[in-house]
Amino acid sequence: xxxxxxxxxxxxxxxxxxxxxxxxxxxxxxxxxxxxxxxxxxxxxxxxxxxxxxxxxxxxxxxxxxxxxxxxxxxxxxxxxxxxxxxxxxxxxxxxxxxxxxxxxxxxxxxxxxxxxxxxxxxxxxxxxxxxxxxxxxxxxxxxxxxxxxxxxxxxxxxxxxxxxxxxxxxxxxxxxxxxxxxxxxxxxxxxxxxxxxxxxxxxxxxxxxxxxxxxxxxxxxxxxxxxxxxxxxxxxxxxxxxxxxxxxxxxxxxxxxxxxxxxxxxxxxxxxxxxxxxxxxxxxxxxxxxxxxxxxxxxxxxxxxxxxxxxxxxxxxxxxx
Amino acid sequence: xxxxxxxxxxxxxxxxxxxxxxxxxxxxxxxxxxxxxxxxxxxxxxxxxxxxxxxxxxxxxxxxxxxxxxxxxxxxxxxxxxxxxxxxxxxxxxxxxxxxxxxxxxxxxxxxxxxxxxxxxxxxxxxxxxxxxxxxxxxxxxxxxxxxxxxxxxxxxxxxxxxxxxxxxxxxxxxxxxxxxxxxxxxxxxxxxxxxxxxxxxxxxxxxxxxxxxxxxxxxxxxxxxxxxxxxxxxxxxxxxxxxxxxxxxxxxxxxxxxxxxxxxxxxxxxxxxxxxxxxxxxxxxxxxxxxxxxxxxxxxxxxxxxxxxxxxxxxxxxxxx
Numbered sequence: 001x002x003x004x005x006x007x008x009x010x011x012x013x014x015x016x017x018x019x020x021x022x023x024x025x026x027x028x029x030x031x032x033x034x035x036x037x038x039x040x041x042x043x044x045x046x047x048x049x050x051x052x053x054x055x056x057x058x059x060x061x062x063x064x065x066x067x068x069x070x071x072x073x074x075x076x077x078x079x080x081x082x083x084x085x086x087x088x089x090x091x092x093x094x095x096x097x098x099x100x101x102x103x104x105x106x107x108x109x110x111x112x113x114x115x116x117x118x119x120x121x122x123x124x125x126x127x128x129x130x131x132x133x134x135x136x137x138x139x140x141x142x143x144x145x146x147x148x149x150x151x152x153x154x155x156x157x158x159x160x161x162x163x164x165x166x167x168x169x170x171x172x173x174x175x176x177x178x179x180x181x182x183x184x185x186x187x188x189x190x191x192x193x194x195x196x197x198x199x200x201x202x203x204x205x206x207x208x209x210x211x212x213x214x215x216x217x218x219x220x221x222x223x224x225x226x227x228x229x230x231x232x233x234x235x236x237x238x239x240x241x242x243x244x245x246x247x248x249x250x251x252x253x254x255x256x257x258x259x260x261x262x263x264x265x266x267x268x269x270x271x272x273x274x275x276x277x278x279x280x281x282x283x284x285x286x287x288x289x290x291x292x293x294x295x296x297x298x299x300x301x302x303x304x305x306x307x308x309x310x311x312x313x314x315x316x317x318x319x320x321x322x
Numbered sequence: 323x324x325x326x327x328x329x330x331x332x333x334x335x336x337x338x339x340x341x342x343x344x345x346x347x348x349x350x351x352x353x354x355x356x357x358x359x360x361x362x363x364x365x366x367x368x369x370x371x372x373x374x375x376x377x378x379x380x381x382x383x384x385x386x387x388x389x390x391x392x393x394x395x396x397x398x399x400x401x402x403x404x405x406x407x408x409x410x411x412x413x414x415x416x417x418x419x420x421x422x423x424x425x426x427x428x429x430x431x432x433x434x435x436x437x438x439x440x441x442x443x444x445x446x447x448x449x450x451x452x453x454x455x456x457x458x459x460x461x462x463x464x465x466x467x468x469x470x471x472x473x474x475x476x477x478x479x480x481x482x483x484x485x486x487x488x489x490x491x492x493x494x495x496x497x498x499x500x501x502x503x504x505x506x507x508x509x510x511x512x513x514x515x516x517x518x519x520x521x522x523x524x525x526x527x528x529x530x531x532x533x534x535x536x537x538x539x540x541x542x543x544x545x546x547x548x549x550x551x552x553x554x555x556x557x558x559x560x561x562x563x564x565x566x567x568x569x570x571x572x573x574x575x576x577x578x579x580x581x582x583x584x585x586x587x588x589x590x591x592x593x594x595x596x597x598x599x600x601x602x603x604x605x606x607x608x609x610x611x612x613x614x615x616x617x618x619x620x621x622x623x624x625x626x627x628x629x630x631x632x633x634x635x636x637x638x639x640x641x642x643x644x
Binding site for chain 2: 029031048050051055270273274276277278279280310314315317319320
């Protein structure tokens with residue numbers, strides 16, 4: 001895993017990333033809802049990364065990594081292990097550059113996810129559903145191909161890419177008091193920390209996490225990384241633990257981490273679909289669920305809410321029976 | 323039914339409507355999709371009235387009627403019969419003006435729509451799910467209250483209000499070759515005809531209809547109105563027949579009417595949710611279903627596609643089992 005630079009990204013890296021990825025991403029719209037403003041007593045500005053290319057903000061970091069490679073490096077392709085949006089996004093980015101993308105996924109991953117990765121041109125190598133197998137198989141693929149390893153969130157190029165999202169949001173909305181985003185491995189939140197601590201240091205930064213995968217919350221309270229082995233939550237994008245680079249940003253710049261129960265997440269997700277007419281993942285509902293649960297924290301404030309992605313299985317919505 | 327003015331609206335009425343309703347409606351965004359452009363060979367511009375106030379374009383016509391009333395007329399309130407979105411929209415508009423709104427709805431209408439009508443302050447009287455029952459029950463309510471009857475689509479004030487949608491679309495997108503919208507009673511299509519025949523007479527106007535509720539298609543081919551009493555289709559906003567005012571516009575200005583099967587409508591709906599991450603009603607999927615079915619009609623053209631509404635029961639999605 002030597003390909004991960006061990007230095008932290010700077011705000012100059014965010015600016016460079018934004019210029020680099022602009023041709024390949026959407027400048028996503030910001031939506032507002034009178035209904036949710038009245039319900040929460042806050043003014044909410046929803047940054048809709050569910051409308052992003054490949055369906056999630058992850059394409060920002062993936063494109064920054066892929067299009068920052070030298071031609072020589074790029075020729076060998078990129079590689080990652082992920083069964084979710086990072087795999088899709090890296091496959092999309094590699095496809096746009098015309099280079100290979102190797103993805104190690106558990107053989108037990110849903111066929112729909114494998115099909116989506118292949119749809120963007122990703123080449124899947126299957127592993128057993130265990131950490132040891134994943135690491136062994138990934139090491140073999142990495143060794144064999146010489147591809148550049150792009151970690152889903154701990155990679156500084158990825159964090160700088162995610163930082164472009166809050167940069168856009170600050171250009172689109174004046175006078176924000178706070179920004180809130182979901183936290184899993186911490187890539188998006190680290191991007192927010194990197195950008196906002198440089199251009200708007202008074203804006204509060206909240207991270208929202210499922211109670212049943214609250215390792216970031218517990219890490220934040222304990223002052224060091226606590227990792228769960230296999231948390232279970234409907235917010236399947238938020239199961240992964242913090243790593244050293246994301247922990248740096250979280251521990252230095254996050255105002256607070258708030259949590260919500262599974263039912264609160266599902267209710268907030270369904271309510272958003274009903275009232276805002278947007279399709280988003282369960283993970284994206286966690287911020288709104290925590291705002292509804294802690295209205296006193298947000299009342300009277302102008303709050304940017306990052307809707308991180310929209311890749312959801314329409315045949316398995318969490319409020320469907322059976 | 324004497325309250326319906328029997329004259330046809332003019333484009334000046336559209337301009338006046340736009341000014342009158344501007345404080346109460348959204349100027350909805352236009353979205354594009356690389357995926358659908360590649361799939362269809364056309365350039366599609368989706369006018370997202372699913373993001374409109376009260377969740378559908380119908381609020382345009384409803385607001386135009388409600389805010390055009392004299393104070394004396396307004397004091398008795400407004401009344402209508404509707405299978406859904408017009409009821410919501412008229413309730414919303416009446417609520418904004420602070421006057422009563424009486425709604426006759428089929429008892430089979432989705433619970434989500436009934437609850438939403440009540441949420442906006444509308445007072446519901448239920449009827450059987452047929453045109454004849456609806457009209458009989460409505461006559462009683464109308465007689466009892468003296469409220470101003472705002473027909474869901476045949477009312478000239480409503481047609482002028484709906485005409486503001488395509489007026490916005492023409493301001494938002496240059497060089498459109500065609501516009502397509504669903505057709506039920508023909509209010510939206512008539513608004514498109516009224517506006518486009520005045521400001522962009524070379525733009526083709528297509529109407530899209532379910533095969534299983536194809537009365538407008540058959541009327542168009544026959545040259546006179548053919549009405550079904552109770553058609554069955556998943557596109558529940560499109561079951562109502564044309565009336566004399568909408569027939570005038572359809573027969574004079576529509577380029578063609580295209581139809582799609584139930585499965586084609588459901589497939590187009592699900593595909594739009596998956597790829598564009600927007601929640602829309604089955605009715606709104608009919609235009610895209612007909613474009614996918616008749617690519618030769620639209621290939622190489624810049625086409626405005628009106629997404630008419632987003633009020634759908636999330637517990638009864640048409641691809642759900644049971």
